[in-house]
Amino acid sequence: MWTDTRPAVEMPRLFERGGDLISFAGGLPDLDVLPMDVVSAQLSRLLRLGGKLALQYTTPHVAAALVPAITDLMAREGGRTTAGNLVPTGGSQMGLMAVALGLASPGETVLCQTPAYPGAAAAFRTAGLHPHAVPEDAEGLDPEGLRETVLRLRADGRTARLLYCNPTFQNPTGATLSVARREELLTVARELDLLIVEDNPYGLLGFDGRTTATLQGLDPDRVIYLGTFSKVFAPGLRCGWIAAPAELAATLRRTTEIMALSPSALAQAALAAFHTRSGWTDLIDAYRASYRERSALMADALEAELGTDGPWSWQRPDGGFYIWLRHRDGVDTNTFADAAAEHGVSFVPGSHFGIGGENADALRLCFSQVPKKRIAEGISRLAVALGHGAAEGVAA
Structure with missing residues (x-):
């Protein structure tokens, strides 16, 4: 079986x-x-005026009303995207499964920053992939170690095309890769034709309000970005997104449609309404x-x-x-x-x-x-x- x-x-x-x-x-x-009173009032208004749409199936796209809410969040860390590059998910965990199922084949190796979020390793293994740790040094992910690891794996006949990382306030260590180190990693990724999967639930939660440029913002053609509202709004809505190059976004959209058929129109509408009236700041x-x-x-x-x-x-x-x-x-x-x-x-x-x-x-x-x-x-x-x-x- x-x-x-x-x-x-x-x-x-x-x-x-x-x-x-x-x-x-x-x-x-x-x-x-x-602010539960604000959220409650907005949900009540949403259901009263548009409940038949909000509670119905919808298409596997990010709702037009939600796109500004996502682009606002991403821009705060230097990210940039358009509606055509966005794929709706039920949070980053679904995004991880979509990437594993849609962009890799069973038996392939996926490179991972370690310590690694357990949900990522579980998603990759469930899709039949083989997670493989990338060497680190005192500054985090080691670009030269990444290069050596990929070349060694490929010399052994193993396919290694994806690098998974959580570079800002990493789960579990809380560490953040410097911009200089991010640039070095992107240089190696271009050299070896690697796609980087950037998981970023915590990037806006720096205690002093400062942010670090995302890998996606530095090279949107090389990075598949996993975003979520779970940590900056609430996890119960189960709403997130993937920002990816257009051709990959189309593949991931087909995969998520098979996984969930339809994103939650209610969740997307609720988040869009909150952003329109209150913003994120x-x-x-x-x-x-x-x-x-x-x-x-x-x-x-x-x-x-x-x-x-x-x-x-x-x-x-x-x-x-x-x-x-x-x-x-x-x-x-x-x-x-x-x-x-x-x-x-x-x-x-x-x-x-x-x-x-x-x-x-x-x-x-x-x-x-x-x-x-x-x-x-x-x-x-x-x-x-x-x-x-x-x-x-x-x-x-």
């Missing part, structure tokens, strides 16, 4: 809640920031302020509980949702999972972000939706769990 020819692919359990659990696992946005600024405060609370608590010269290392993020802890002695963080559960706290072990077993010595903490008053308590619970897990590992 088809299912017997592909390995089982699982995602980490990110969104489990309940009881007294303090979850640092799932990357949920802080929806307390979203105030909402994005409010999200930035929320995450800046929560990030500082978590980093301060980590310093207080774990110190700065112990077995755990991390960096204060400049944006995004996450803090990435690494054990200096290489201990597998899965060994702490049971102790963490017993103490009512959760995290994502680093092994979920590996391509071939790497990153097991790390763990990801998400601060974006944890109630501010509980962040320090959660880190205190985590510190106890990490101590217990280490003690048990030594005893074993």
